[in-house]
Amino acid sequence: MLELIGTHYSYFAYVALVGIGLYAVIESSNLVKKLIGLNIFQVGIFLFFITGGYITGGVPPRVAEGGGPYVSPLPQVLILTAIVVGVSLTAVGLALIVRIYEEYGTLDEKVLSEAQINE
Amino acid sequence: MSTEEIDPTKEVNRIYVESTIIMTTVRLVVPFVFAYGLFVMFHGADSAGGGFQGGVIVAASILLVGFAFGIDATRIWISELLTRMAIVTGGTIFVLIGIGSVLNGGAFLDYSAYGLDKTGIKYIIEIIELAIGAIVSGVLIGLFFTLAKGDMRSGEDEQKSAESGQDQEATS
Amino acid sequence: MSETLALLVALPVLTALVPVVLGRIWQRAGWTVAFVGTVLHLALVVQLARAIRVEGTVSYAVGNFAPPIGIELVGDWISATLVGLVSIITLIVLIFERDRNDSSDAFYSELLLLTAGLSGIFVTGDLFNLYVFLEITGLATYALVATNPSPRAAVASLKYLLVGTIGASLYLLGVGYLYISTGTLNMADLSQQLAEVGYTSPLILTGFVLIMIGLGVKTALFPLHTWQPDAYTESSDSVTVHIAALVSTAAAYAIFRVTFAVFTPSFASAVPVALDALTIAALLSIILGSVFAIMQTNLKRMLAYSSVSQFGLVIVGVSVINETALVGSLVHLVGHAVMKAGLFIAIGGLSIVAGGYELEDMRGIAQRAPILSAGFAVLAFALVGVPPAVGFVGKWNIVLGAINSGDWIVAVVVVTSTLLTLAYFARVIERMYFNSPINIDQTAATDGGQARPSVPFQTRALVSILAFASVSFGLVAIQFIAAITPIVGGYLT
Numbered sequence: 206m207l208e209l210i211g212t213h214y215s216y217f218a219y220v221a222l223v224g225i226g227l228y229a230v231i232e233s234s235n236l237v238k239k240l241i242g243l244n245i246f247q248v249g250i251f252l253f254f255i256t257g258g259y260i261t262g263g264v265p266p267r268v269a270e271g272g273g274p275y276v277s278p279l280p281q282v283l284i285l286t287a288i289v290v291g292v293s294l295t296a297v298g299l300a301l302i303v304r305i306y307e308e309y310g311t312l313d314e315k316v317l318s319e320a321q322i323n324e
Numbered sequence: 325m326s327t328e329e330i331d332p333t334k335e336v337n338r339i340y341v342e343s344t345i346i347m348t349t350v351r352l353v354v355p356f357v358f359a360y361g362l363f364v365m366f367h368g369a370d371s372a373g374g375g376f377q378g379g380v381i382v383a384a385s386i387l388l389v390g391f392a393f394g395i396d397a398t399r400i401w402i403s404e405l406l407t408r409m410a411i412v413t414g415g416t417i418f419v420l421i422g423i424g425s426v427l428n429g430g431a432f433l434d435y436s437a438y439g440l441d442k443t444g445i446k447y448i449i450e451i452i453e454l455a456i457g458a459i460v461s462g463v464l465i466g467l468f469f470t471l472a473k474g475d476m477r478s479g480e481d482e483q484k485s486a487e488s489g490q491d492q493e494a495t496s
Numbered sequence: 497m498s499e500t501l502a503l504l505v506a507l508p509v510l511t512a513l514v515p516v517v518l519g520r521i522w523q524r525a526g527w528t529v530a531f532v533g534t535v536l537h538l539a540l541v542v543q544l545a546r547a548i549r550v551e552g553t554v555s556y557a558v559g560n561f562a563p564p565i566g567i568e569l570v571g572d573w574i575s576a577t578l579v580g581l582v583s584i585i586t587l588i589v590l591i592f593e594r595d596r597n598d599s600s601d602a603f604y605s606e607l608l609l610l611t612a613g614l615s616g617i618f619v620t621g622d623l624f625n626l627y628v629f630l631e632i633t634g635l636a637t638y639a640l641v642a643t644n645p646s647p648r649a650a651v652a653s654l655k656y657l658l659v660g661t662i663g664a665s666l667y668l669l670g671v672g673y674l675y676i677s678t679g680t681l682n683m684a685d686l687s688q689q690l691a692e693v694g695y696t697s698p699l700i701l702t703g704f705v706l707i708m709i710g711l712g713v714k715t716a717l718f719p720l721h722t723w724q725p726d727a728y729t730e731s732s733d734s735v736t737v738h739i740a741a742l743v744s745t746a747a748a749y750a751i752f753r754v755t756f757a758v759f760t761p762s763f764a765s766a767v768p769v770a771l772d773a774l775t776i777a778a779l780l781s782i783i784l785g786s787v788f789a790i791m792q793t794n795l796k797r798m799l800a801y802s803s804v805s806q807f808g809l810v811i812v813g814v815s816v817i818n819e820t821a822l823v824g825s826l827v828h829l830v831g832h833a834v835m836k837a838g839l840f841i842a843i844g845g846l847s848i849v850a851g852g853y854e855l856e857d858m859r860g861i862a863q864r865a866p867i868l869s870a871g872f873a874v875l876a877f878a879l880v881g882v883p884p885a886v887g888f889v890g891k892w893n894i895v896l897g898a899i900n901s902g903d904w905i906v907a908v909v910v911v912t913s914t915l916l917t918l919a920y921f922a923r924v925i926e927r928m929y930f931n932s933p934i935n936i937d938q939t940a941a942t943d944g945g946q947a948r949p950s951v952p953f954q955t956r957a958l959v960s961i962l963a964f965a966s967v968s969f970g971l972v973a974i975q976f977i978a979a980i981t982p983i984v985g986g987y988l989t
Contacts, residue, residue, distance in 0.1 A: 230658060243661055250669050257676045265371070279681075283624055287668060289376050289460075290631045294661050296467045297638055301654045303471055308647035321648060412513045419510040423503070432502035434560035 215256040222249030234314045236305065240298045247291045251284045350392035357385040365457040369449045375456025382457065383464035390468075399469040407469075410462030417455040421448065500544045501556040501569040504579060504615045505629075507540065508533060512608035515601035526604035531590050533608055537615070538583035545576050553983070555621065563621070564685035570621035573979045574826055578618045578749060581833055585741045586611050588962075591954050592841055593734035603643050610636035610738070617746040623671045623758070624681045626750060627664065630714065633746060634660045637739055641731040652726035659723040663713025670706030673699050674758075683757045690759065695766040704763070704770055707754055714747035717811060718781040721804045728800035729853075733844035736796060740803060741837040745829055748810050752825070755814055756987040764817045774815040779909050781808025786916030790923075793855045795843050798920055799836065805913060806832050806879070812906055813894040821897025822984050823977050828890025830976070831969055835879045835887060838962030842872040845955035858924060860933030865951060869928045871959035876921040878966040881914050886969040893977075 210217060222245055229242025258280030264270040266278050306312055309320050361381030368374030390398035422433045430437025435445040511533030518525035547554050553572040557563055571579075586607065593599065613636055616629030638660070642653040675681055677699040678689035690700060709720070716724040724744075728736050755771075764771045785805030792798040810832070813825030843853065849865045850857040862869040878885035881892075891910060898906040969976075 227662070230662065236654065239658060243658060246662065247665055250665055250672070253669065254672050257672065267370075280675075283672075283675075285374070285376060286624075286628060290628070290635075292380075293463070293635060294631070294638075294657065296464075297635060298654060298657050300467070300471055301638075301642055301650050301657065304642070304650045305647070305654065308650065317651065321651065408516055412517050415513045416510070419506050422506055423510075426499045426503070431556065431560040432499060432506065432558055436560065 215252060215259075219249045219253040219256065222246070222252060225249075236302050236312045236314060236317075237299075239314075240295060240302065243298075244291065244295060247287070251287060254280050254284050254287075346392045350388050354385050354388055357388065358382060361385060361457075361461075365453050366450055368453040369446050375453040376460050378453070379457040379460025380464065382461040383468075386461075386465050387468060390472075395469070395472045399473065402465060402469065404466070404469075407462045407466035410458045411466070414455040414458030414462065418452060418459075421452060421455075499556065500540050500547065501554065501571050501619050502558060504537065504540050504544070504619060505612050507536060508608045508612035508615065511536075512605045512612065515604045518601070526599065526601040527590065527594060530604040530608055531587070534583055534586045534590065534611065537611065538580070538587070541576065541580040541583055544571055544579070547571075548573060548576055564680045564682035567625050568621040568682055568684070569619045570683075571619055572983050574983060575618040575749075577830060577976070578745065579615050581745075581830060582611055582614045582618070582742055585738060585833065585837055588837060588841070588958055589734050589738045592737060592844070592958055594954065595952050599643065603640070606636045606639045606643070607738070610640065610742075614742055614746050617750060621683050622681050623674065623683060623686065623754075626753075627668050627671060630667065630747070630750070631664055633743060634664060634714070637727075637743055640735045640739070641727050643735065644730060644732040646730065648726075649730040649732075652723075652730035656723040656727045659713060659720075663710045663720065665710070666706050666713075667710025670703045670708075670710060673703035673706065677703070683753065686758050687760050691762065695759075695763045701767065701770065704759055705773075708751065708774060711747050711751045711754065712777065715744050715751060715807050715811065716804055717777050717808060718784050718804060719777075721781070721785070724804060725797050725800040728803070729794060729796045733840065733847070737837050737840045737844070740799070740840055741833040744803060744807055745833050748807055748814075748829060751811060752814050752822075756822075761817050761988055771815045771817065775812060775903075775906065778808045778811040778815060779906065781805060782812065782909055782913045783916070786913055786920065789920045790916065792920075795853050795855065795858070795924065796840070798855075798924075799839055799843070802879070802917070802920065803832075803836060805917070806836075809891065809894060809910060809913065812910065813890075813897065816898050816901050816903050816906055817988070818897040818901040819981070819984055819988055820900060821894045822988075823981060824890045824893025824895075824897060826980055826984075827886065827893065827973055827976060831886030831890055831966065831973075832879070834962055834969065835875050835966045838875045838959055838966060839872065839879070841955060841962065842868050842875065842959045845951040845959065846872065848951050855924065855927060858927045859931040860928070862929045863933065867956045868951065868959055871956075871963040872928070873925050874963040875959075875966055876925060878963075878970075880917045880921060884970040885967045886973055887966070889970050889973040889977075 226242045226244070226246025226249055229245060230239050233239055233242060258277060260274050260276050262273065263276035264273045266275045302312065305317070309317055311317055311320065361378045361384075363378075364373040364381055365375060365378030366373075368378070386398070386402060425434045425437040426432050428437040428439070435448050438444065438448065440448070511529055514529045514533075515526040518529065544554070548571060553570065555563075555571070556569045558567040558569060561567070589607070610633060613629050613633035617626060617633060620626050620629060634657075638653050638657045641656060642650055671681070674686065674690070677693050677697065678686060680686055680689055693700060695701075713720040713723075728740055731739070755774075782805050785801050785803075785808055789798045789801035789805065792801060806828070810825045810829050813821040813828070845868045846858065846861060846865055847853050849868075850861050878887045881888045891914065895907050895910050898904075898910065
């Protein structure tokens with residue numbers, strides 16, 4: 206068991222990050238913390254992809270680098286695209302949160318739902 | 325770049341401390357960070373780097389200026405028109421290069437359709453990386469300053485309504 | 497020329513950039529640019545249809561990198577019809593929206609970006625490309641829902657953002673699992689590689705489950721539908737028309753593509769539990785969506801829950817793995833988009849006359865807005881499944897397919913859903929036609945002697961056109977079925 210953790214520690218980290226992120230989205234009452242939890246969740250998924258694409262002793266995929274196992278550039282590019290998507294989503298989410306704060310004066314989810322019921 | 329003025333008599337609900345250390349450091353560091361961002365943009369074809377990473381570094385250098393010298397001042401200096409033009413120019417170059425290769429008889433974004441040799445293709449890739457970098461930095465800078473402006477607006481409303489003795493209510 | 501596939505996505509992106517610049521110079525720029533861009537998009541779809549008629553299924557490699565290394569775009573009759581639906585509904589939304597409110601140029605850019613994303617979902621042949629377009633669609637939708645100035649719209653959009661992003665990230669995780677086990681992302685290539693890896697491998701099963709959960713969030717199946725009622729109710733009417741007709745349709749099409757093109761029906765025979773779970777979720781959506789709809793008083797909310805139920809129908813047709821049922825699902829996918837768009841436009845027009853979206857506001861409104869009420873009634877009965885409207889054709893084929901493969905529970909539930917759909921529509925139609933108006937004098941008084949608010953001509957024209965279309969599509973559905981049956985048969989062998 207310990208040997209499993211020793212060699213696959215990145216996968217344990219990915220599971221931990223995804224779990225923490227999801228818990229933060231569900232459990233926090235502050236909207237900004239929910240968005241932070243979403244970011245942590247996405248970072249965990251990126252970690253999974255990158256760990257999957259890691260080759261021990263690999264070289265960049267250029268012919269000039271010589272022999273040796275070439276690292277596939279595909280996971281890196283996938284994660285780059287996903288990071289861009291995540292950044293834009295965070296930006297839109299933050300703009301919405303600023304607007305909600307201007308309209309309602311609170312960022313707490315429970316107070317927000319009461320304010321909406323009493324509207 | 326813009327005709328908007330900062331009214332020095334208006335109280336802003338934000339604490340901005342003018343710190344000489346930060347201002348001097350930023351003044352020294354920002355040109356190099358900006359140049360490094362451009363360097364990363366150019367080297368996307370050969371090594372780690374590319375449009376997105378370079379664009380984020382360029383945007384970060386502008387945000388450094390904002391933190392050191394005041395967000396309102398920096399927002400007015402980087403006028404909204406500049407960020408819009410950056411986004412539009414970058415996007416148009418990207419799509420036009422793609423459509424250009426279609427017109428030349430190849431597939432969309434098929435660099436070999438331009439009939440250039442290997443170095444020519446490398447230059448086209450770098451132009452596309454620059455375009456992506458322009459879009460990314462324009463979007464990030466524009467979004468940061470739009471959010472900052474929105475935040476200030478609620479601060480001023482609090483001041484006004486506190487002065488007139490009303491409760492803070494949803495304004496819309 | 498098969499470059500139309502790539503241009504279908506690139507052109508709306510290019511035109512989305514224009515209102516950002518021109519909006520400063522020319523006030524009406526946004527609407528005109530969006531209109532011209534959508535007309536060009538429709539022209540490209542016609543071009544694509546001509547190419548498909550000549551060559552059969554069209555495929556295209558972006559950047560001339562041959563698949564499976566490069567990104568492949570695929571067009572067949574099903575995706576061509578759906579991309580055409582995107583153009584037509586965007587045109588309808590633009591016409592509907594023209595005189596209603598002063599939308600900023602950001603609205604038109606976001607609408608064009610949404611068109612690009614939706615076209616991408618329908619034409620792509622690569623799983624990761626599907627994720628990118630899914631997220632582009634999502635981003636544009638979150639921004640469009642938030643353009644409504646009311647504060648509740650911002651909360652609804654944020655809720656949609658949180659739930660939708662988690663769904664899309666789970667989809668990405670599922671794609672990652674599939675990529676790690678096979679090494680390829682191309683849909684056609686994956687179908688062979690997955691068979692070689694073996695369908696019972698835990699990696700593949702987990703990948704399937706994660707992808708279905710992610711796409712289920714975007715389609716709003718029960719219990720992942722919670723974002724939909726708020727998003728539909730709080731957005732402005734033109735936005736609701738667009739997203740109700742198209743966004744969930746794209747996600748449902750993605751479920752169909754992934755289940756049939758990537759995980760072929762052999763997967764269903766190897767691991768029946770996976771598709772049974774999907775069937776159960778779809779059946780629950782059908783029943784509970786209709787039950788929730790019956791409980792609503794706000795008309796837009798009621799139609800949102802009705803969407804949950806209708807997409808449950810579509811997914812149940814996909815998950816019984818039967819040719820007739822699948823054909824019925826695809827017909828219902830197209831027909832539902834047309835009918836829902838018409839219903840939401842009718843409600844948009846009726847709310848101007850009635851002064852609100854509540855059920856009680858619609859009392860006796862048939863006297864004041866006869867064309868809109870008649871259009872609403874025709875579309876409602878089409879959705880219930882009265883022959884020869886297109887809603888009947890879709891449901892009939894699904895029930896037939898379910899009975900053919902021995903799924904009696906599915907057949908019974910689909911027939912029951914017809915009764916439940918009738919229940920919540922009959923309430924509205926009864927209020928409209930058979931109750932006397934209670935506040936007609938109040939509207940005259942509070943308006944200061946003004947005549948009753950008039951509905952713009954476009955709204956009435958659009959509702960009539962869509963009502964007519966929903967009936968006539970049922971009549972021409974035979975041709976559509978004849979066109980798509982070979983494609984569906986190809987997936988099922």
